[in-house]
Amino acid sequence: MRPSFHPEGLYAESKSSAESKPNKISQMWHLNGKCPEDTIPVRRTKREDLLRASSTKRFGKKKHRTIPQPQSTEPELFNVNGHQHAIAYVEGDKYYGAKATINVWEPKIQQPNEFSLSQLWILGGSFGQDLNSIEAGWQVSPDLYGDNHTRLFTYWTSDAYQATGCYNLLCSGFIQINNEIAMGASIFPISGYGGSQYDISILVWKDPREGNWWMQFGNDYVLGYWPSFLFSYLADSASMIEWGGEVVNSEADGEHTSTQMGSGHFPDEGFGKASYFRNIQIVDGSNKLRAPNGVSTFTEQSNCYDVQNGNNGDWGNYFYFGGPGKNPNCP
Template sequence: MGVGHFCSGMTWTSFAVIFCLCGLISLSSAARLSASRQKLDVQQHLKRFNKPAVKSIKSPDGDIIDCVHISHQPAFDHPFLKDHKIQMRPTYHPEGLFDENKVSEKPKERSNSITQMWHLNGRCPEDTIPVRRTKKDDVLRASSVKRYGRKKHRTIPKPRSADPDLVNESGHQHAIAYVEGDKYYGAKATINVWEPKIQQPNEFSLSQLWILGGSFGQDLNSIEAGWQVSPDLYGDNNTRLFTYWTSDAYQATGCYNLLCSGFIQINSQIAMGASISPVSGYRNSQYDISILVWKDPKEGHWWMQFGNDYVLGYWPAFLFSYLADSASMIEWGGEVVNSESDGQHTSTQMGSGRFPEEGFGKASYFRNIQVVDDSNNLKAPKGIGTFTEKSNCYDVQTGSNGDWGHYFYYGGPGRNPNCP
């Protein structure tokens, strides 16, 4: 008989009492053991994520930024990087030899310049990199300790051959521009920054560029960078700079920012995963960020630059299979998670939450989108395609002109009368 039967009976025999108590003790012990194991698991992960800091800075948004010595950063937990000599600068920059003075030259002060919130309370010294400290609550919000910092499988937009079942299964929706059919050695874009509203904590909204290699199967290679709002990952609704990489379609490799070994950061000024401020306002000031990712033709590493000033670091070539040579597709645009928690389409916004036809000051945009060719030159992309799973929820419209080069407006509100 079950424990519940004995425990709820009006007349208890001594056998029943013993059996009941043993059952309760057994269940209680198992629960304690499981909680204890999880606590140990979380502690071990926090120890691995949070390296000893030379200095720590409390950001106004509640983040703690640890200034970690460059040689102690998370990348060097990777067994292949034990004896890696940090490359402190790329050999080549798109359009020629790397010129440190040109890249690090301070831009003219502009009314729409963007900074990171933690800068208000300090900066990291030379020979350190800023690392956003991972807190216990961050890890506990993840579906499992092991999945913390990772995307779910199958989140890449699949132009031209979109399978409706794949769309439904992944719950991810996109509005993108893309190019394919050539060898690409990098991509660049200036991305309008907003703070889209998120309906459910397990949903996110991001705007990024994708550098893709391989098929859309289990062997997909991807490097991604842009901005995102992700309550699950960060515990708030702030707009944050982020990167991601995977060499096996998000299965076992890769992660956001510096939450696993891989990306090697060399810059002491910009923190991956930290809030960026200010953000654009509807019919108000517009703010944007520039991101460039390119492959160094000499060393083979994939480098990332933020704005005109900051070369952030690189993904070592050995992390990838297909991207060890070149990319076969470049994508730019937005992505949201649609969990359909109440049986309706999510009202999580993409971009500004407005449709593309509303234009500047209202809709979100990517401008000056470019690719890097095999001569290491930035050039206008040819044969731009667009893709969205449900254009009545989120849409995309391309254009080109002298000032913005190739550009597109994108985004939308999600749930609306035409997107129930």
């Protein structure tokens, strides 16, 4: 089980500057061994995991409508169920994949039912009940995992989070083929404020022959695929790509949450202090990785979480994003 084709230009990324040279990153469970050939690692679901969920039916699922809708000008349409975002996005074309390199942090979470994540979204359809979405990145989610560790994750839905889809391998859908990387497993080391930076690269692309959506982690690990039959719109192509951060703001006592996004610092602090996405790319109809055209940014409340994009020779299209949540300007 391997993809028929990889996108062209996959390893053309520049590594000439010190900031572009990634530090080695791994997963905690590797300290205890590895899985044999012809098996895959699956994170064990325990009784406590199910008890933390609002219901067994909703275990491993996102709440409805957690996708930002940048084309809308009405802020109240975004903060559905208290979800807030700081993203870069492209729309208006047919997309067949996306790639990004994301530095890894361990943001602090205020309430157990809140989360903080950094991910890419592959989107098809409208933002109504038929939205198709493939998502991958890192997250901190005490409600899902029972701790505050930063974990690699995937998600998918074909009906705007209503009945289909789930995180990782908690339902059928994503088919894993790799025995070295575990979905939902913690990542280490993580970036330090003013210290060493650690990042991960994620690529999701549509196999032009078979039509399945594949995921690759770093340069070495093809993790698995989402079969095309799971989707309606994404059976053909995506109509929007988003990269960035998302948090849940439960707004306890009417005050904004102090749950952090990214590093917990605003993007203007820059490298080594703020969270970033670099070398963001899309896969076009010729199965080529290329820089996206017309990248826009969006955030609901820039005084709580913000995003700033740019472009240079080493990082291509990039952006810094994130924030502390509650602060004197975000009460």
